[in-house]
Amino acid sequence: MLQAAPIPIRIECPPGACVCQRDVLLADPAGDTRILRLTREEEKKLLAHIDGIASYADLNKLAERLRSQLGVVLRITPSNNEVRSARGLSIVLDELPGLCRKTRQAVPSAIRRSLERHPHIIYAILDAHDLLGPG
Incomplete structure (x- = not known):
């Protein structure tokens, strides 16, 4: 009978480099x-x-x-001030035990770079938040 290979998991960050609580997550059976x-x-x-x-x-x-595969919630919202570029958007991954600090920074940065290359996505985000709708 074939045994399924274990799913690889992220190796822990060096001590003091991250606050992801990986050990706490692994210790909780639920x-x-x-x-x-x-x-x-x-x-x-x-x-x-x-x-x-x-x-x-x-x-x-x-x-x-x-959200479905990793349990991570991505939030992209316009700031209260004028939005002229991707810098005017708040792009955040919600805190989650096991989510590395570097990942919480890298993913929003990558999204911001992609939005800067495709400004029409920024307009769609603003429209979805009814900021470009009829006044």
Whole structure:
């Protein structure tokens, strides 16, 4: 009988370098460990995928897949001030035990770079938040 290979999980960060609470998550038998499937190699693939986002639909699909496959919630909201570029948007991954600090920074940065290359996605985000709607 064939035995399934164990799913690789992210190796722990050096002590003091991260506050991801990986050990606490692994110690909890009821904990959602899906986020630990995001190994460094998988994170590189994710960042490359984000780099290829070309539409608002692609961005929404990415957000849904992050939520369903890893349990990560991506929030993109316009700031209260005028939005002239991707810098005017708040792009955040919600805090989650097991989510590395570097990943919480790398994913929003990659999304911001993609939005800067495709400003029409920024307009779609603003429209979805009814900021370009009829006044």
